[in-house]
Amino acid sequence: MNHNTNEKVNVIGTYFDNLSMMEVTESVVSFMENYTDRNLFIVTANPEIVYYAKKNTGYMNKLKTADLIVPDGIGIVKASKKLGTELKERVPGIELMENILIEANKLHKRVFLLGASKETVKLCEANLKELYPNIKFKSKHGYKDITDYKRLEQVKKFEPDIVFVAMGYPKQEDWIFYNQPHFKNTVFMGVGGSFDVFSGKVKRAPLIFIKMNLEWLYRLLTDFKRIKRITIIPLFLLEIYKQKKKPFNYEEELW
Incomplete structure (x- = not known):
């Protein structure tokens, strides 16, 4: 469990840091500017991830x-409001990744891009090199075997300041959990399908959808394979209802 002093908001067992996008970005910058033996492990969780964690103890423990x-995702923010303590705002993973890259570019950092297909990660790396010329990038594709020792050695040899892992949940968090002990003073973040967007292979939702918090709807309309994932929503809402009805037991929830 993390032991920072940020206000926590419990959404069916996952404890969110109640921070704005600016505050999260500032926390990452502060970490990058000050050497420490520890790492910074960031999770960007949507309702699907939170529900999965609720039903999978091993993943929740990670x-x-x-x-x-x-x-x-706006679903988490709305759920927090329903539960009595509203999170300040949603912190989309792709926007947080972009903010971190902007700051890393100022600080001349080293960034490893891990995951996705070979074509996608190479396109992503090429595009990001143009956008952030002061960053030293390296990439490696793959998202099947999180125990691949050769891949770990490639990442370690690069001595990255930041590792973005695009394997989708739960694999990306599994990879970070098992492998981050081999690093020091490194930012780790699972970024799902963000490499697809930065590669240019997938377009992000138009601004009007983003501003209306309907990015999920745009993705559904443009990728019907996501329909199966929408079935999680009523199950997530049921868990929210159950939490709201259940008296909060601090000791039970945390330990």
Whole structure:
């Protein structure tokens, strides 16, 4: 479990840091500017991830080791309001990744891009090199075997300041959990499908959808494979209802 002093908001067992996008970005910058032996493990969690964690103790235990858990989706923010303590705002993973890259560019950092297909990660790396010329980038594709020792050695040899892992949940958090002990003073963040967007292979939702908090709807309309994932929503809402009805037991929830 992380032990930072941020206000926590419990959404069916996942404890979110109640921070704005600016505050999260500032926390990452502060970490990058000050050397420490520890790492910074960031999780951007949407309703699907939170529901999965609720039903999978092993995954939940990994999330509890994260240093920052932020709400990637309006569904989490609305759920927190329903439960009595509203999170400040959603912190979309792709926007947080972009903010971190902007700051890393100022600080001349080293960034490793891990995951996705070979074509996608190479396109992503090429595009990011143009956008952030002061960053030293390296990439490696793959998202099947999180225990691949050769891949770990490639990442270690690069001595990254930041590792973005695009394997989708739960694999990306599993990879970070098992492998971050091999590093020091490194930012780790699972970024799901963000490499697809930065590669140019997938377009992000138009601004009007983003501003109306309907990015999920745009993705559904443009990728019908996501329909199966929408079935999680009523199950997530049921868990919210159950939490709201249940008296909060601090000791039980945390330990």
